[in-house]
Amino acid sequence: MKRIDDDPRHGPPAVEVRGLVKHYGETKALDGVDLDVREGTVLGVLGPNGAGKTTLVRCLSTLVEPDAGTATVAGYDVLSQPRQLRRVIGLTGQYASVDEKLSGWENLYMIGRLLDLSRRDARRRADEMLERFSLTEAARRPAMQYSGGMRRRLDLAASMIGRPAVLYLDEPTTGLDPRTRNEVWDEVRSMVADGVTVLLTTQYMEEAEQLAHELTVIDRGRVIAGGRVDELKAKVGGRTLQLRPSDPAQLTAMAAAIAAAGLDGVVGARAVPEEGQLYVPILSDEQLTAVVGLLGAQGFSLAHIGTHLPSLDEVFLAITGEKSAHDRPGRHDAHEQYEEAAV
Amino acid sequence: MSAVAVTAAEGRIGLRANLRHIGALVRRNALQIKADPQSMIDALLMPIVFTLLFVYVFGGSVGAFIGGGRDAYVNYVIPGLMAMMGLNVAMAVGTGMNEDFRKGVMDRFRTMPIARSSVLIAKIVVEMGRMLVATAILLGIGFLVGLEIKTSVLDLLAAVGLSMLFGASLMWIFILLGIAMKTAQAVQGIAMLVLMPLQFGSSIFTPTASMPGWLETFTEYNPLSNLADAARNLINGGPVAGSVWMTLGWAAAITVVTAPLAVARFRKKS
Numbered sequence: 160m161k162r163i164d165d166d167p168r169h170g171p172p173a174v175e176v177r178g179l180v181k182h183y184g185e186t187k188a189l190d191g192v193d194l195d196v197r198e199g200t201v202l203g204v205l206g207p208n209g210a211g212k213t214t215l216v217r218c219l220s221t222l223v224e225p226d227a228g229t230a231t232v233a234g235y236d237v238l239s240q241p242r243q244l245r246r247v248i249g250l251t252g253q254y255a256s257v258d259e260k261l262s263g264w265e266n267l268y269m270i271g272r273l274l275d276l277s278r279r280d281a282r283r284r285a286d287e288m289l290e291r292f293s294l295t296e297a298a299r300r301p302a303m304q305y306s307g308g309m310r311r312r313l314d315l316a317a318s319m320i321g322r323p324a325v326l327y328l329d330e331p332t333t334g335l336d337p338r339t340r341n342e343v344w345d346e347v348r349s350m351v352a353d354g355v356t357v358l359l360t361t362q363y364m365e366e367a368e369q370l371a372h373e374l375t376v377i378d379r380g381r382v383i384a385g386g387r388v389d390e391l392k393a394k395v396g397g398r399t400l401q402l403r404p405s406d407p408a409q410l411t412a413m414a415a416a417i418a419a420a421g422l423d424g425v426v427g428a429r430a431v432p433e434e435g436q437l438y439v440p441i442l443s444d445e446q447l448t449a450v451v452g453l454l455g456a457q458g459f460s461l462a463h464i465g466t467h468l469p470s471l472d473e474v475f476l477a478i479t480g481e482k483s484a485h486d487r488p489g490r491h492d493a494h495e496q497y498e499e500a501a502v
Numbered sequence: 503m504s505a506v507a508v509t510a511a512e513g514r515i516g517l518r519a520n521l522r523h524i525g526a527l528v529r530r531n532a533l534q535i536k537a538d539p540q541s542m543i544d545a546l547l548m549p550i551v552f553t554l555l556f557v558y559v560f561g562g563s564v565g566a567f568i569g570g571g572r573d574a575y576v577n578y579v580i581p582g583l584m585a586m587m588g589l590n591v592a593m594a595v596g597t598g599m600n601e602d603f604r605k606g607v608m609d610r611f612r613t614m615p616i617a618r619s620s621v622l623i624a625k626i627v628v629e630m631g632r633m634l635v636a637t638a639i640l641l642g643i644g645f646l647v648g649l650e651i652k653t654s655v656l657d658l659l660a661a662v663g664l665s666m667l668f669g670a671s672l673m674w675i676f677i678l679l680g681i682a683m684k685t686a687q688a689v690q691g692i693a694m695l696v697l698m699p700l701q702f703g704s705s706i707f708t709p710t711a712s713m714p715g716w717l718e719t720f721t722e723y724n725p726l727s728n729l730a731d732a733a734r735n736l737i738n739g740g741p742v743a744g745s746v747w748m749t750l751g752w753a754a755a756i757t758v759v760t761a762p763l764a765v766a767r768f769r770k771k772s
Contacts, residue, residue, distance in 0.1 A: 220613045224770075242514070245615040256606030258530060260537040265530075272526035273616050275519055301537055317610065 173198040173325050173356040174219065178228035181214050181380075188214035189225065190380035196325070196373075201347075201357040203371030203388070205364065205474070211380040212360035213253070216329045219358070220250045233324045249318030253330040256314055259303040263294050263313050266302060267320060274321040288316040292346065308339030315346055319355075326350065328359045332366060344369055365468050368392070376478060384478045392442075394477060400439040400447055402454070403463040407435040416457050422449045441466070515617050523616040527624030535628070545632045548590060549640035552583050556707060557647050564708050573648050580644040581661060581733035582706035584637055585726055588669025589701065591633045593693045595625060596676030597686040603771070612769075619765045626673050633669050637662055652739050661733040664749055668729050671753040674760040681767045706730045725752035 174196035181189040188211045196202040206212050217223040219230055221241040230237045235244040250256070257266045264285050271281030289295045292312040297305060302313055311331065318326060328347065332340040347370055351357055361367055367374055367388065374391050376384040384391060404413055410430040414437055417428040425446050428439045441447050447466065454461065469477070515523075535541055556579050557572065565575035602608055611621050641649070641658075651658050676693065683689050703717060704710075704726040710718050721727045725748070732745035 222609060222612055242615055245613055248613060250610065250613045252606050252609060254606040256610040258534070258607045259605070260534045261530060265533055269526050269530050270610075270614070272529075273523050273611075273614050275522065321614075 171198055172196060174202075174230070174232050174358055176215075176219070176228070176230045179215070179218060179225050179230055180227040181211075181218060181223060181225050187380045189218065189228075191228065192377065192380065192382055194375050194382065194385070196356055196358050198356050199351075199354055200372040201351055201359055201370050203367035203374045204358065204360045204377060205362070205367050205374055206360070206377040207362060207475075209379075210377045212377065213329055214380075215377075216250070216252075216327045216358070216360060220248055220327055221245060246321070247324045249321065249323035249326045251311075251314045251318045251326070251328050251331055253333055257302050257310065257317055260301055262299050262301055263289060263305070263309075263316075264298040266313065266317060270317050270320045276320075284320055288320060292316040306339075307335055308342055311335065311339070311343055312346060315343070315350075319350065323355065325356045325358065328357060330360055330362065333362070340366075364474055368468065376474065378475065383475075397440065397442040398447075398466045398468055399473075400441050400450060401463075401465040401467065402437040402439065402450075402461055403435055404437070405460040405462045407432070409459060410435065410437055413437055413454060413459055416459070417450060417453065420453050422446065422453065425450060515615070520617055520620060523620040524624045524627065527611075527621055528627050531624055531628035532631070535632075542632070542635070544594065545591065545636040546639060549583065549587065549636050550643050552586070553580065553640065553643045553647065556583070560707065567712070568709055576644065576648045577650060577652070577738055578709075578734065579707060580640065580649050581737050582704075582730040583640055584661065584665045584733050585668070585704075585729040586701060586706055587636045587640060588633060588665050588672055588729075589697060589726065591629055591636060592669055592672035592676045593690075593697060595629050595673045596680035596689045596693055599625065599677050599680030600683060600686040600689050603681065618769050622677055622764060622768060625677070626670055629673055630666055630670055633666055634662075637665065651737055653737060657736045661736040664732055664736070664746065665729060668725070668749055668753045671756040671760075674757055674764050678760050678764040678767060681764060681771055700724060700726055704730060725749065725756075728752065 172195040174194070176192055176194045179189050179192040180187075190211075192211070192215060194202065194204070204212050204215065214223060218225045218237060219232060221237055221244060224238065232244050233247040235247065237244060257263075258269075261269070267285035267288050268281050271284045272278070276284060286295075286298075289298045292315060294309060294313060294316065297309060302310060305313060315331075331347065332343050335343065344366070347357065347359070351370075357370075359367075359370055371388055374385060374388050375382055376391070384394070402413070404410060410432055414428045414430040417425065417439065423446070424442055425439065428437060430437050439450055441450065451461075451464065557576055561572035561575040561579070564578070565571040565573070568574055568578060608621075612618060641662075676689070679689050679692060680686075683692065704721050704724045706726060710721040710727070713721065728745045728748040729752075732742055732749050734740070735742045735745065
């Protein structure tokens with residue numbers, strides 16, 4: 160795997176993980192994980208449920224002690240300097256980690272006080288954060304009454320009160336609708352623009368592509384691929400072009416035509432007669448245009464065109480050559496929801 | 503990062519910061535009660551219900567037994583109920599703690615630069631407030647049904663203080679249970695199992711002299727008996743030294759053993 164260390168565009172690592180191991184009985188939640196997050200960048204940790212993403216975040220935020228290996232965050236060791244480490248991190252989990260009975264303002268004020276701000280500063284910071292995360296109107300309402308997206312934003316605001324150097328986002332958009340998900344993405348981008356280093360875990364290729372500079376793919380507690388997003392995309396084939404001919408009988412002829420034309424970099428067109436669709440992996444807009452242009456020029460008639468990003472399954476298929484063995488309920492529903500948004 | 507020289511002291515949390523953190527968390531727990539006033543109902547109603555129940559159901563017969571009828575029983579049972587309040591409030595702490603854990607907010611606290619014990623201490627401070635309210639109501643209804651302070655206000659306050667102190671030590675046990683067990687229901691189940699024999703196998707409701715020998719021995723070593731006797735003798739007059747020291751001893755022993763266990767468990771919980 161190509162090391163990001165060689166890349167001169169980025170600073171020193173803010174998070175450095177070497178050989179991290181955490182076993183729960185027979186389950187190897189982390190089985191020797193290495194990764195770096197460069198200062199001021201976003202590292203996406205991509206993997207299915209149960210891959211070890213949450214355990215990784217919990218180790219890095221001192222909630223769980225690793226069995227072996229080392230991890231440092233902003234220069235502090237997770238095992239020997241947990242107190243110092245807690246001063247420089249923020250954590251937003253999959254589940255809103257705010258007190259639901261308290262109002263948004265009270266939550267933020269409390270966190271300010273716990274972070275040793277004076278009463279006045281804590282008040283000011285709470286107001287400031289509510290404003291920034293567009294929660295001013297809901298400031299006095301109990302968080303229990305917030306919508307999913309508002310809760311997630313409050314959670315982010317809570318994590319940002321202490322101006323952390325490193326922010327962990329553990330599946331920040333799981334369970335959110337597409338519009339809310341976009342709001343959260345915008346917030347994350349603005350935090351990164353402020354110079355925060357982010358470690359983001361996600362199940363969605365699209366989320367990783369939107370937010371991350373670099374990607375680490377993990378499965379069953381191990382890193383199975385890593386690198387810059389474009390590198391990984393090239394490896395897994397970027398988008399897939401989905402074509403439906405007006406006449407299903409022409410599927411094979413279309414696939415053959417694409418193969419015969421030998422367009423630059425376009426390989427692996429695949430006809431699926433049961434679905435009446437043709438799938439063509441593409442890496443660029445030019446390739447997409449070329450394929451469609453070619454079919455038009457040869458007189459094929461198309462009823463429908465679409466593109467989609469590779470699903471996690473397809474990423475795994477491309478990287479490991481095997482389907483990820485995780486048959487986990489709920490994942491597909493969430494994924495389909497994302498695809499809808501992408502169309 | 504190498505420029506940052508890290509010393510162990512840098513991460514230490516000073517006393518003043520610690521108190522500030524506890525204060526912020528006490529505020530949180532108090533606001534929770536304000537947001538959900540129904541959670542106070544047990545503390546408000548229990549003393550009333552228990553007083554009326556015991557005074558009017560058992561008061562006549564037990565009162566005759568101790569000599570002096572129902573009026574004498576009022577002065578017997580109210581100090582006993584004072585001892586019981588602590589146990590009941592403490593039990594609720596366990597289930598509350600357990601529920602807290604299933605929400606992400608505990609994770610946030612545990613990733614913040616605060617002493618992890620401050621979360622637990624804040625809980626205890628607020629619950630002691632709840633106990634104080636329950637005790638005040640108990641005394642109020644007690645006076646209505648004829649409670650007489652035969653000593654002084656200071657002795658009464660001493661009795662209240664002693665039950666609060668003992669109640670606080672019990673909270674550590676239930677916090678430990680709340681952290682260690684998986685569900686709030688399980689905590690409740692275990693708590694009831696421990697609670698009932700301790701509560702009834704004591705001198706809280708009735709003198710122990712009429713109990714069989716083995717049970718009397720049990721009640722003698724039951725800390726709730728010690729506390730009930732101490733509170734009773736403080737209010738009614740009588741020898742207090744023995745039972746007061748026993749109660750203080752129990753409170754100290756329970757706290758010394760369970761508080762560090764609870765904090766350690768809280769720290770390690772993953």
